[in-house]
Amino acid sequence: MMYYFDHCASTPPHEEVIRTLAEVMAKHYANPASLHRSGMEAGKLLDRARALIADLFHTEKKDWIFTSGATESNNIAIIGAARQYKSRGNHIVTTAIEHPSVYDTFKGLEREGFRVTYLPVNKEGILSVSQLEEVLTDDTILVSVMHVNNETGSIQPLAEIGELLRKRRGTIFHVDGVQSVGKLPIDLTGWGIDLFSASAHKINGPRGTGLLYVRQGIQLESIYKGGGQERGLRPGTENVAAIVASAKAFRMAIESQAERYERMHMLRSRLIACIEQLPELVLNGGENQLTAAPHIVSFSYPGMKPEVIVHMLEKHRIIASTKSACSSKDDKPSRVLEAMGLGRARAASGIRISFGDEHGEVELEWLCRMLPMVIQKLRPLERKESRE
Incomplete structure (x- = not known):
């Protein structure tokens, strides 16, 4: 052993999640965008999964898109927001301890000409909200801070950060919540979070499925070209079986x-x-x-x-x-x-x-x-x- x-x-997927994945894969293999009955049935499953996620996080169904994982969610959110709102300013902020899917994305935007501030942290891995406030300018369009650090477990003060950024209508707040879902309480609306990323395989769900919360009113420039699936932000045929199984994993994780x-x-x-x-x-x-x-x-x-x-x-x-x-x-x-x-x-x-x-x-x-x-x-x- x-x-x-x-x-x-x-994480090892729960047996209940595996059974759901297998059942949906066997019965509902049609494309959810198709107009025939089988496609419509698959589309209904997709709709129910999205509604379940919305209920779990006390948000609206239309606020959520399904992705291939948190790395893709982070890329869609960060690149999409930076490019969409670059007419407002070119300053974006993150921390020095972010996951590579965030940190390297900011490095890429830096090469595009964005001015990036990488906030330091203390010996416990916590950033200073007052220090964040000091670096904010009229050109700051995006702040991205992870909830829980994936190496040390340090928890960032999201409520305080959200309260600070709520006063700045032109600054978008993105959170990588991969390591906090199912472990800590999360209040997307109360904390003023505009964009939130999560991944199913960190909470006993299947690999290759992630979530991205996009608050109503936030626009993202699509980094992909293709169909109109997932509001055009993540085009491509949705993996219905994995999404339904992931929704079950999220429900089990959050309820417990x-x-x-x-x-x-x-x-x-x-x-x-x-x-x-x-x-x-x-x-x-x-x-x-x-x-x-x-x-x-x-x-x-x-x-x-x-x-x-x-x-x-x-x-x-x-x-x-x-x-x-x-x-x-x-x-x-x-x-x-x-x-x-x-x-x-x-x-x-x-x-x-x-x-x-x-x-x-x-x-x-x-x-x-x-x-x-x-x-x-x-x-x-x-x-x-x-x-x-």
Whole structure:
């Protein structure tokens, strides 16, 4: 038996979600844009899935489009908003710790001529709202801030940011909510969020399906050419089976969010206590329940390559990860940990543990028992580097 602690990268789909996917795929394979009866039936399923998502987030059905995942949602939202409103100004803002699908998109817009501000964060990975306010100008058309950081679990103060930006009618507020859906409460309208991205495979749904919330009144320039599906923002035949199964996964995740939060917070607290008993390890990010998501624990073993730790854990049937799965195969230090000011040694040796629905006391006990054994085996391999 393997103990899978890499839920930030991807999650095992629920059996109920798998059954729904298979049933819809077998029965409703017609194109939902077709005018015949089979196509209309597929279209109705698509409509019901969109209505369910809208109800879950207390929004309107027409506010949602289906995408292939959060990376595409982020690209559609950020590029679409920047290009659509460039006549208002060319200043856009994000943070230094965003997921590559946001950070690299801003880098691309920078090459197009947009002026980008990458906001710093403190050692807990939290940005300063007052510092954000200081960089805003009359030319600022877009601010993009992730809800929960995918490497450290740091929670950004979205309500405060939304309150600040609500006073600025010309500035659009985008949020990457991939790691917060099903883990934390989300108030899209109350927080003044204009654009919101999410992904099904992070909440026990199928891969290849994502969501993008586009508040009424917000216009996006389409980055694709093709048909008119999904308001022309994501043209192409919709994957009805995956969308219906994803809607079920979102429903299950959001309806059980409160219970999940309590259980995962308990697991996180106990794991942190185990890590603090090992002098070789140092925690990354804060321990404050209000500023740290319940399902993520990040730590470093300065002087040790993270892939060595990951492979050693795997020998003990524990699946963990280093940084974002999208960039885990490169050998560069974590951009996120460096931006938090934790130093190169810690940034080059970060390990992430992320919990899922199958985890309880038994799984945590195994992890806390094996971790000291792994560290003991690694001590002779430790490089003689100064700790930062």
